Each structure stands twice: as C-alpha cells, then as structure tokens.
Amino acid sequence: MTPIPIEDPDDPRLAAYTRMRERDLVGREGRFIAEGEVVLRVLLSPRARFRVESVLLSPERLPGLAPALTGLDAPVYLAAKAVMGAVAGFPIHRGVLAVGLRGPDPAPDALVPAGPALLVGLVGLANHDNVGGLFRNAAAFGADAVLLDAETCDPLYRKAIRVSAGTSLTVPFARLPTGDGLLDLCERQALVPVALSPRGEAITGLPPLPRALLLLGTEGPGLPEALMARARRVAIPMAPGVDSLNVAVAGAVALHRLGGERLARL
Amino acid sequence: MTPIPIEDPDDPRLAAYTRMRERDLVGREGRFIAEGEVVLRVLLSPRARFRVESVLLSPERLPGLAPALTGLDAPVYLAAKAVMGAVAGFPIHRGVLAVGLRGPDPAPDALVPAGPALLVGLVGLANHDNVGGLFRNAAAFGADAVLLDAETCDPLYRKAIRVSAGTSLTVPFARLPTGDGLLDLCERQALVPVALSPRGEAITGLPPLPRALLLLGTEGPGLPEALMARARRVAIPMAPGVDSLNVAVAGAVALHRLGGERLARL
Numbered sequence: 274m275t276p277i278p279i280e281d282p283d284d285p286r287l288a289a290y291t292r293m294r295e296r297d298l299v300g301r302e303g304r305f306i307a308e309g310e311v312v313l314r315v316l317l318s319p320r321a322r323f324r325v326e327s328v329l330l331s332p333e334r335l336p337g338l339a340p341a342l343t344g345l346d347a348p349v350y351l352a353a354k355a356v357m358g359a360v361a362g363f364p365i366h367r368g369v370l371a372v373g374l375r376g377p378d379p380a381p382d383a384l385v386p387a388g389p390a391l392l393v394g395l396v397g398l399a400n401h402d403n404v405g406g407l408f409r410n411a412a413a414f415g416a417d418a419v420l421l422d423a424e425t426c427d428p429l430y431r432k433a434i435r436v437s438a439g440t441s442l443t444v445p446f447a448r449l450p451t452g453d454g455l456l457d458l459c460e461r462q463a464l465v466p467v468a469l470s471p472r473g474e475a476i477t478g479l480p481p482l483p484r485a486l487l488l489l490g491t492e493g494p495g496l497p498e499a500l501m502a503r504a505r506r507v508a509i510p511m512a513p514g515v516d517s518l519n520v521a522v523a524g525a526v527a528l529h530r531l532g533g534e535r536l537a538r539l
Numbered sequence: 540m541t542p543i544p545i546e547d548p549d550d551p552r553l554a555a556y557t558r559m560r561e562r563d564l565v566g567r568e569g570r571f572i573a574e575g576e577v578v579l580r581v582l583l584s585p586r587a588r589f590r591v592e593s594v595l596l597s598p599e600r601l602p603g604l605a606p607a608l609t610g611l612d613a614p615v616y617l618a619a620k621a622v623m624g625a626v627a628g629f630p631i632h633r634g635v636l637a638v639g640l641r642g643p644d645p646a647p648d649a650l651v652p653a654g655p656a657l658l659v660g661l662v663g664l665a666n667h668d669n670v671g672g673l674f675r676n677a678a679a680f681g682a683d684a685v686l687l688d689a690e691t692c693d694p695l696y697r698k699a700i701r702v703s704a705g706t707s708l709t710v711p712f713a714r715l716p717t718g719d720g721l722l723d724l725c726e727r728q729a730l731v732p733v734a735l736s737p738r739g740e741a742i743t744g745l746p747p748l749p750r751a752l753l754l755l756g757t758e759g760p761g762l763p764e765a766l767m768a769r770a771r772r773v774a775i776p777m778a779p780g781v782d783s784l785n786v787a788v789a790g791a792v793a794l795h796r797l798g799g800e801r802l803a804r805l
Contacts, residue, residue, distance in 0.1 A: 320780070410788060415778035438783075509795065510802035512681035514586070517704075518791065522676060525788045526795045529775065536776035 274342045276335060276351045282359035286350060289372045290329055293361040297431055305429040307371040307442070310338070315439030316371055317341050323373040323442055331357060331368030338369070373442070375429060381447040381454075384418035385462045391416045391532045392464065392486040396452040396496055397424040398520065404428055405436025406521030407489065412440035414528035415536050419446040420455055420486070452488075452496070456503045459486050466504040467531065468496055469523055471516050473506030476530050485531050489524050492517055540608045542601060542615045548625035552616060555638045556595055559627040563697055571695040573637040573708070576604065581705030582637055583607045589639040589708055597623060597634030604635070639708070641695060647713040647720075650684035651728045657682045657798045658730065658752040662718040662762055663690040664786065670694055671702025672787030673755065678706035680794035681802050685712040686721055686752070718754075718762070722769045725752050732770040733797065734762055735789055737782050739772030742796045751797050755790050758783055 279287060289304055297306075304326065307316045313328070315321055328349045330338065335351060342349055357365040385392065393411050398404050404426050411419055419428070427433065428441035449455055459466040464486040488504055490496035496504075509518065509526050518526070545553060555570055563572075570592065573582045579594070581587055594615045596604065601617060608615055623631040651658065659677050664670050670692050677685055685694070693699065694707035715721055725732040730752040754770055756762035762770075775784065775792050784792070 406785065406788070409785065413777045413781045413784050440781075511679045512802060515679045515706075518679050519672065519675065519787075521785075522672070522788055522791045525784065526792055529792045529795070536778060 274339075274345050274349055276330075276349045278332075278351045280352070280356060282356050286327070286348070287329065287352070287360050289326065290357075290360045290370060291362070293431070294363065303375050305373050305375060305434070306431045307373055307434060307439075308365075308369060308431060309367050309435060310334075310369050312434055312439040312442070313338070313369050313371050314341055315442050316373055317345065320443040321373075321439075322445060323376060326372040326374050329357065329370040329372075331365075334368045373429075379445060379447050381420055381449055381458055382462065384420070384445050384447055385458070385464065386417050388483075390462075390464060390484045391528070393419045393524065393528070394422075394452075394455040394466075394486050394488045395419060395425040396422045396455070396488060396490045396500065397494075398489065398491060399424065399426050401426055401430050401433040402436050403519070403521050405433040405441065407524050408433070408437035408441040408444055408446075410521060410525040410528055412437075412444050414525070414532040416444065416487075416528060416532065419444055420458070421446060421448050422452050422455065423448065423450050452500045455486065455488065456500060467527070468501055468504035468506050469509060469527060470495075470501060470506040471508055471511075473508040476507040476509055476527060479507055479530060482531060487524065487527050487531060489520055492520050540605075540611050540615055542596075542617045544598075544617045546618070546622060548622050552593070552614070553595065553618070553626050555592065556623075556626045556636060557628070559697070560629065569641050571639050571641060571700070572697045573639055573700060573705075574631075574635060574697060575633050575701060576600075576635050578700055578705040578708070579604065579635050579637050580607055581708050582639055583611065586709040587639075587705075588711060589642060592638040592640050595623065595636040595638075597631075600634045639695075645711060645713050647686055647715055647724055648728065650686070650711050650713055651724070651730065652683050654749075656728075656730060656750045657794070659685045659790065659794070660688075660718075660721040660732075660752050660754045661685060661691040662688045662721070662754060662756045662766065663760075664755065664757060665690065665692050667692055667696050667699040668702050669785070669787050671699040671707065672785075673790050674699070674703035674707040674710055674712075676787060676791040676794055678703075678710050680791070680798040682710065682753075682794060682798065685710055686724070687712060687714050688718050688721065689714065689716050718766045721752065721754065722766060733793070734767055734770035734772050735775060735793060736761075736767060736772040737774055737777075739774040742773040742775055742793060745773055745796060748797060753790065753793050753797060755786055758786050
C-alpha cells in the first residue's frame with residue numbers, strides 16, 4: 274500500500290466520490306460509499322462481504338489507519354479535507370471515505386443455512402435509520418441473513434451503513450420482489466414465519482423455534498394482513514396504553530427472544 | 540376554545556415560538572416546545588405531566604385537532620404556515636406547535652413507588668435521539684420513572700420529545716447531580732442497581748427483581764468503573780465478535796427482561 278496524494282478535486286481517480294449526496298439518491302452503478310473509521314475498519318476486515326475499489330483519506334488519518342490498510346489490493350488516495358469536501362460537495366469532517374463494489378446479490382434461498390436458522394425479513398421499510406439499526410441488531414443477535422422486499426431501502430445507502438455500525442457490510446442480505454415471496458421462501462425452507470402483533474401470543478412464552486424468520490413491517494401500517502395471516506403472530510408485552518415500539522427496537526427484543534437463548538449457551 | 544387568528548409574525552403573543560433553534564440551545568426559562576400531532580395529542584391528554592401555555596396551528600390543522608382541544612384552558616393561535624415559519628425561523632411543515640410549562644422538577648426519591656418498582660437511570664447520555672428513544676422504551680415496558688445525572692441531556696428538548704413519541708411528557712423524571720447519587724438512592728430505596736456489561740451474568744438467567752433500577756451509560760466509554768462496581772452486572776447475550784448495541788436498544792432488551800414478565804401477566 275503506497276498512498277497516492279491527490280490535490281485536484283477534478284482528478285478522474287476520484288470520480289466515484291463526486292457529488293455524493295445527489296448520487297446517494299440515484300445510485301452508483303454497482304458501487305457504494307463507506308464513511309468514517311468504524312465503517313472503514315469493518316470494510317477492510319475479513320468479515321466484510323464486499324471488495325474495496327479505493328480508499329480516500331485526509332493525510333492526518335493515514336498513520337492511525339495504516340496497519341488496517343496493509344495488504345489492501347486497492348489504491349489509497351490522500352487528499353486534504355478541503356479537497357475531499359470539494360469532491361464530495363459537502364465537508365467530510367472525519368476525513369475517511371472508501372468506495373466498495375456491490376457485486377451480484379446472492380440468491381435468497383442460498384442464505385438459509387441447514388440446521389438452526391434465524392433470518393430477518395423486512396417489508397416496506399423505507400427509513401435508512403431503521404434499516405441500519407436492524408442490521409446492527411441482526412448482527413448482535415446472531416441472525417444468519419436479512420431478506421428485503423422491493424420497497425425496503427438499500428442497506429448499502431451511505432447512512433444505513435453508518436447507522437448499522439458497518440454490519441450491513443457483513444450480514445448477508447438478498448431481495449425478493451414481494452413480502453409474499455418471503456412467506457413462500459419460509460414454506461420451501463421450513464422456516465417458521467414470526468410476525469409481531471399486539472394481539473399475538475406473548476413472546477415470553479414462545480417455545481424455542483430452531484428455524485425462524487422474523488418479519489418486520491413499518492411502524493404505522495405494519496405488515497399487510499395477508500402476510501400476517503400466514504405468520505405465527507407474537508406480542509411483545511407492553512404497558513397498558515402503549516402499543517408500539519420503534520421497529521428496530523421491537524426487532525431487537527424479538528431477535529433477543531428468538532436467538533438470545535442460543536447465544537447464551539455459546 | 541375559540542381560536543385566535545394571528546397574521547403578524549412579530550405579534551407578542553407568539554414570543555415563546557420565536558427563533559426556535561437558537562432557543563433550543565439556550566433554554567426557554569421554564570417552557571418547552573411540543574411539535575407535531577402525535578406529541579400535541581399526548582400533551583393534551585390526561586397522561587401528560589405538564590400544563591399547556593398555548594397552541595399554535597396552521598388553520599388547515601384545526602378541524603382534525605379541534606376535538607382534542609375542547610376544554611383546553613389555554614389560547615389556541617391560528618397562523619398560516621408562512622407566518623409560523625417566519626416566527627420559528629425555519630419551515631414548520633406539519634403546522635402543529637405548542638408551548639408547555641415545565642413546572643418544578645419532582646424530588647428523585649418521590650418517584651420511587653412502594654412495592655414493585657422499575658426505574659431507569661441515565662448517566663452521561665448527551666444524545667437526544669438516545670434519550671428520546673429510552674423514554675419511549677421506558678414507557679413501553681412499564682418503567683415507573685427515569686432519573687438523569689447532570690450530564691444527560693434534557694428530555695424536554697424539542698427533538699427528544701419527538702423521538703420519544705411524546706412519552707417524555709408522561710414518564711416522570713428527575714435529576715441527580717451525579718451517577719453516584721443514583722447508587723445512593725438505590726441504597727436508600729432498596730432498589731437493585733443493574734448495569735449492562737459484556738462480562739456480567741447472562742440476563743436470560745436473571746431471577747425476577749421486584750425492585751430494580753437499570754443504569755445506562757454512553758455506548759463508547761460506558762458507565763464509570765466506580766458505578767459498575769456498585770451495581771449488579773448483567774450481559775445481554777450477543778454473537779461472538781459483536782460487543783455493543785445502541786444504548787436505547789440495549790435498554791429496551793434489558794427493560795423487557797426486567798419488566799416484561801410482569802407485563803405479560805397484566
């Protein structure tokens with residue numbers, strides 16, 4: 274790894290870092306942006322599922338990150354923060370960026386392990402904070418993979434990666450066109466589909482489910498009734514008069530119940 | 540309730556709504572701002588602990604909210620969204636604001652019930668999203684009150700109220716100068732102080748604690764060692780290689796364990 278200093282914001286080697294916010298919205302043709310030290314360290318670790326195309330650091334960040342960059346098979350560019358800001362279109366206070374390559378999405382069925390399995394299925398979740406938070410919780414509670422319907426936002430969106438603390442780079446995910454596709458997959462793979470509903474059985478009394486997929490929908494409308502009807506409905510006990518939690522929080526409590534007992538024995 | 544139309548952004552009756560962001564930072568001398576319909580409905584409900592000084596709505600929001608405003612003993616001002624924005628200093632897209640009166644803070648010991656008790660103690664939490672999220676989780680899992688050290692941010696900060704879904708207006712809270720004060724209160728009140736630590740006993744095996752106070756610190760440094768040493772340390776089982784959750788999420792899982800079994804019997 275020999276760092277390459279760059280002084281010109283129009284240098285074509287930085288093309289993938291330009292106009293960052295506009296391109297967050299329109300997509301990057303197979304690339305994603307990783308920002309900040311926590312996320313970069315995950316991207317550089319063997320846990321990450323994605324290849325690095327390049328790294329862009331402000332020079333004062335190099336000494337601390339150099340050990341993590343040894344052996345990296347991609348260019349490391351150095352540019353002053355003012356140049357980074359001119360390229361990105363807004364100030365890059367932390368001075369740490371990288372471009373990763375998405376590669377092809379895995380097939381959903383390929384992400385279901387034989388034997389004990391815990392998956393998460395996201396339906397219609399358009400909020401990047403919630404999707405990022407759910408990846409972080411999926412990683413913490415040992416979920417094997419996350420499956421997304423077409424309406425759920427991109428886990429490799431810049432902010433989603435950051436909120437996930439980098440776990441959207443490590444927890445495998447794949448897309449299905451519809452929520453119904455998630456239920457069909459559960460049938461094929463002998464997974465118990467579990468959905469949260471205030472009228473479900475108490476999750477505190479749920480027997481161990483060796484193969485389960487936790488379905489999560491938006492906080493307001495929740496999961497479509499047709500999906501609910503095909504799932505095992507469980508309730509997180511809540512105080513009278515309270516009927517909802519943030520979806521990432523509800524997901525964490527449910528994953529703790531579904532996966533936590535197994536983790537406690539590790 | 541007879542709504543009072545106002546057209547002049549400099550009308551002195553709207554003084555408490557002016558320069559909203561600057562005054563978020565410096566405080567409002569005993570007042571707080573509630574924004575959005577969800578929060579306003581909580582503020583107007585009997586569950587809220589605070590008095591309303593005034594309400595400010597854009598005219599199109601009045602019909603939907605009028606039933607909730609009947610019997611309100613405070614003025615309801617009507618102003619076009621452009622006027623609201625000129626007063627506040629930024630666009631008020633939802634057209635729903637109110638000013639509440641803080642009143643005196645309760646004494647911390649007065650918030651500890653006799654008999655079964657579940658409290659939350661926040662130490663050094665400076666992030667409004669986390670504090671708001673923790674109030675929402677405290678409400679959901681039936682906590683009796685939240686106690687805050689001097690470093691923890693204000694639960695009546697505008698954004699904290701919004702993230703709490705209005706529950707920082709309903710769950711009682713009080714301040715103690717230091718985290719040590721929280722542990723002293725636990726001794727006086729015969730509450731078991733519970734702290735989260737990766738090296739603690741598994742929370743999945745914890746016996747019921749009829750009187751407990753859950754201590755939560757910042758995600759990075761966590762609780763000071765001196766506080767940890769005085770607490771019962773419990774761990775949320777997590778996957779190998781993962782050692783942290785967002786603090787509001789960790790709090791939710793712990794409150795579910797500490798309070799959830801009781802709620803499941805309600």
